[in-house]
Amino acid sequence: VPDPLSQIHRLLRACVEESVQELFASYGQPIAPLATTEPLLSAGESVASTIGFTHATVSGSLTVIGSTRLMRVLLAGTGVELASFTSLSDAAGELNNMLLGRTKNKLCRFGLALELGTPTTFAGIDLRMAQPESRSLSSGWSAFDTRGDRFFVRLDVLVPSAVREHPPHLEEIPSEAALAEGEGLLFDD
């Protein structure tokens, strides 16, 4: 029987990693996980974004880091020019928003309806992330390669002590499925 606490962590991490792959695919940009992630360095001009999330069972934050070149590649097909610091930062925030939104919609099926905050963004040259001294389920980086560019995702998860003592067993509830990305509904009067 899987440990319910580690099930929560593993579910979040799996949903985030799946969402990264799906989101980049929606932009026509191939992406693959990198097994070796040393050094954790986004070379050249880079942007980062963090969004917090909360729920009675789990809270935490998702951080993404990528080069400004990658941001421009992702938005190239939309006709939007990322010419200023503001627009580049905003692109990183929106990318993270769509990534966490996609993750949230996946978690709905398991009864975890996360509430999201608004993005905080950063920019700089050669952004280097500190590698945790020990790996844990609750905190860690995932690295991806996308046509030679690196894309980094950090998921930090906190499960409140009361929930840790009696963690729920998460089961998929198909009726709770969220509307898929790119889809829509028009309501009848």
Place this chain on the structure above:
Amino acid sequence: MTDEAHMSKKVLIVDDSSIVRMQVGRLLTDEGFIVVEAIDGVDATEKLAASPDAKLIICDITMPRMSGLEFLSTIRQNGSPPVPIVMLTTEGRPEMIQKAKALGAKGWLVKPFKPDHLLSVVKKLTSAV
């Protein structure tokens, strides 16, 4: 290509992301719509008061100061003109969609949006006004 049937129809885009406002704005202006932008629900309330001839509002959910659902509730309570509103958000939970519907939204689209899909929704809802 510009569609003359949509010339001068005004659409209010409400999103705290300038990227989304740019993407949607460019798509609609290329089709002949006039676009007004607002950065959150508070700004949108002011912009709508200044543009009562808006034919459609495209609105995000999670925004600073005033969310999309709060904006929906506010304009329904303060007697603003009955402009159709379609939500454009990363949110896809059924209960949130039902809340928006109950508050009078006409539609719900999940980001990232498909340009053709968004355009068809905008044309349908602005044609009905």
